[in-house]
Amino acid sequence: MNQSVFSLLLSGTIIMLVSGCSAVKKTFAPDNTKIRYNGRIAVKDTAATLYWPGSSIKTSFKGTGVRATLSDQHGRNYYNVIIDDDSVYMIKPDSLKKSYVLASGLPRGRHTVELFRRTGWGEGSTLFYGFEYDERTRPISTPAQTRMIEFYGNSITVGAANENLEGDSGGGLYSNNYLSYGALTARHYNAAYSCIARSGIGLTVSWFRQIMTDMYNCFDPFDSASVWDFSKAEPDIVVINLFQNDHSLAELPDHSQFKYRFGEAAPGAAFFIDAYERFISLIRGHYPNAHIICVLGSMDAVKPGSPWPGYIEKAVSRLQDPKIHAHFFEYINKEWHPKINDHKKMSESLIRFIDQRVGRWGKGG
Numbered sequence: 107m108n109q110s111v112f113s114l115l116l117s118g119t120i121i122m123l124v125s126g127c128s129a130v131k132k133t134f135a136p137d138n139t140k141i142r143y144n145g146r147i148a149v150k151d152t153a154a155t156l157y158w159p160g161s162s163i164k165t166s167f168k169g170t171g172v173r174a175t176l177s178d179q180h181g182r183n184y185y186n187v188i189i190d191d192d193s194v195y196m197i198k199p200d201s202l203k204k205s206y207v208l209a210s211g212l213p214r215g216r217h218t219v220e221l222f223r224r225t226g227w228g229e230g231s232t233l234f235y236g237f238e239y240d241e242r243t244r245p246i247s248t249p250a251q252t253r254m255i256e257f258y259g260n261s262i263t264v265g266a267a268n269e270n271l272e273g274d275s276g277g278g279l280y281s282n283n284y285l286s287y288g289a290l291t292a293r294h295y296n297a298a299y300s301c302i303a304r305s306g307i308g309l310t311v312s313w314f315r316q317i318m319t320d321m322y323n324c325f326d327p328f329d330s331a332s333v334w335d336f337s338k339a340e341p342d343i344v345v346i347n348l349f350q351n352d353h354s355l356a357e358l359p360d361h362s363q364f365k366y367r368f369g370e371a372a373p374g375a376a377f378f379i380d381a382y383e384r385f386i387s388l389i390r391g392h393y394p395n396a397h398i399i400c401v402l403g404s405m406d407a408v409k410p411g412s413p414w415p416g417y418i419e420k421a422v423s424r425l426q427d428p429k430i431h432a433h434f435f436e437y438i439n440k441e442w443h444p445k446i447n448d449h450k451k452m453s454e455s456l457i458r459f460i461d462q463r464v465g466r467w468g469k470g471g
Contacts, residue, residue, distance in 0.1 A: 132239040141165055142248040145300050146325055146334055154234045157227045157327055159264050159283040160301035163234055164220040169243025171210035172219050177203040179230030186284045188220040199232060225278040226264040226305050227327045253297035254339055257288040258322060259347035261305035267443045274442050287452035294457055295467045308351035310381045311367040318348060336392040344389055344398045349414050353407040383421040397464045403435030404444050404452055433459045
């Protein structure tokens with residue numbers, strides 16, 4: 107591909123190199139109907155606010171290039187720029203409002219450019235003020251996807267540190283939700299993708315005060331009073347990957363969050379089974395027709411002998427709903443978060459399960 111925009115990773119900094127940019131003539135506000143959004147994004151006429159990992163903005167056009175105007179709350183978020191569903195590079199928006207060249211000097215013809223949030227919501231929000239197009243570029247509508255998969259989870263679902271092959275350090279720089287098992291699965295089916303996840307979150311206890319029931323229904327995860335309108339879109343499939351952090355913290359009686367949630371002693375199996383059943387019932391109440399797949403893994407909550415998969419199986423069986431399923435990922439025998447190849451295996455496992463139990467969607471849509 108003939109591109110004059112690319113990025114270099116140098117000493118932890120993303121350097122944008124730009125050449126041959128033509129004059130910008132056309133501007134599309136965030137609420138323009140030709141822009142396609144995925145995820146829980148607050149779209150207004152002046153700006154769209156991105157909070158959640160995997161949130162994305164896509165534009166289609168006939169021409170040679172496009173810019174986006176952005177500002178980031180803390181300057182800590184990373185975004186993939188995907189050109190024609192193929193070429194991918196990374197940008198790190200500044201905390202100051204700036205215009206970024208996403209593509210320039212493309213061969214004349216039809217193109218797509220997508221901004222995809224790699225990082226979790228703990229890095230803060232990002233404001234998108236609109237697209238700007240080259241003088242000879244004509245924006246066109248981006249077709250809506252007819253299928254949708256929504257994921258609820260923790261750092262595994264975020265894709266935390268999945269690009270750090272030597273450990274779990276590096277923060278957002280090495281976290282790429284685009285290559286998480288959830289995003290891979292959604293792209294396999296050409297399905298719209300929504301990811302409601304936070305690193306460290308649990309269903310009954312987390313590494314911080316908030317638990318999943320405090321945020322699962324939020325529009326803005328920083329504001330518990332901002333309630334999401336579930337009627338906006340009902341996913342065909344909901345995937346829930348929780349209990350890894352509950353498993354870890356249930357064995358740490360001296361941790362402050364253990365004491366806050368459990369007191370002096372960890373609760374028994376019935377407590378966790380009941381909590382899981384209640385949460386699945388909440389999701390079913392919002393999405394009466396969706397298939398709900400309750401997964402776990404691939405960290406040590408699914409290691410041989412762990413009781414946690416059994417808790418999920420018991421909760422699912424008690425609900426007696428033919429569209430609620432349990433499926434477990436293979437245990438990865440190491441202390442780190444799953445890496446890119448691990449996420450690929452998890453996605454392949456989930457796709458096989460969906461094809462067998464939900465029905466073969468194929469890759470259309």
